[in-house]
Amino acid sequence: MSPANSSLSHRNDSIGVLIGLVRSELVRAMEAELQASGVDLRFTQFLILKRLALMGPMSASELARSVELDGGAMTRQLDQLEGRGLLRRQPHEQDRRALRIELTPLGRTTWEQMTPCNDRVLKAAQKALDATEREQLRDYLERVLTALRDKN
Template sequence: MNDADRLTHLIVEFYEKLSSWEHCVVRGKGLTLPQMHTIEILGAHGPMRMKELAEKMGVTTGTLTMQVDRLESRGLARRMPHERDRRSWLVELSEKGRSYFEEHDKLHQRLTLELTEALSNEERAAVLSALEKMNKRF
């Protein structure tokens, strides 16, 4: 197997393991992965227009509307009219939603520490640089 094939297989394996971990963590909260993904984006970026949030998530505004409806019904998010654009709605986390985000973010931080504890400072820097460049390609 050449290096390109090995890299492909390792990326897929890492994605599958991370996805499995994420499913387990989210299932314990009674949320779907897309719901938690919405919470993560809003927690990291603050209130957003529905259209911007849909673009960040890679979904249609119709799909996002259903996600936000469910989050609102659980008291995790709320919609409000945009101050300067009457056609737009902003979505933001409620206090409860913010606490879900903070708790989930801490789990991510702990996982990152566990996954990288055997790496040297140079290896961590290389992983950081590689991930930044790879994420820009998306």
């Protein structure tokens, strides 16, 4: 099926289906890009490292919320990433019962290696849009997200 035909096949899909398809393709492309760059991580693991790199240390529950994982799934991901030396669990400064999750130096280096992968995937995803269309898309998606999160 040519790209023109594949886009026509989605003309009658709901916006929800299209958003789901876009997300699936972004995940697939990102995982392929990571593998091609020698980074053996899944998309969810990439997101965890990205959140820690950009937002700094946080609790496991904060991290789980930020990447939309339940507690059990987050624990499994943290165990795997900690086993690979990419992050560590540190005691919280104020609450000795709590732990903070932080990147290790290897985790920081891995994040720096992944950043160009992320940039390439996002650039490829938007290649058919000019600068104005990219800003419009961002605006539309932010407004949809705000509307969905608005409880009033």
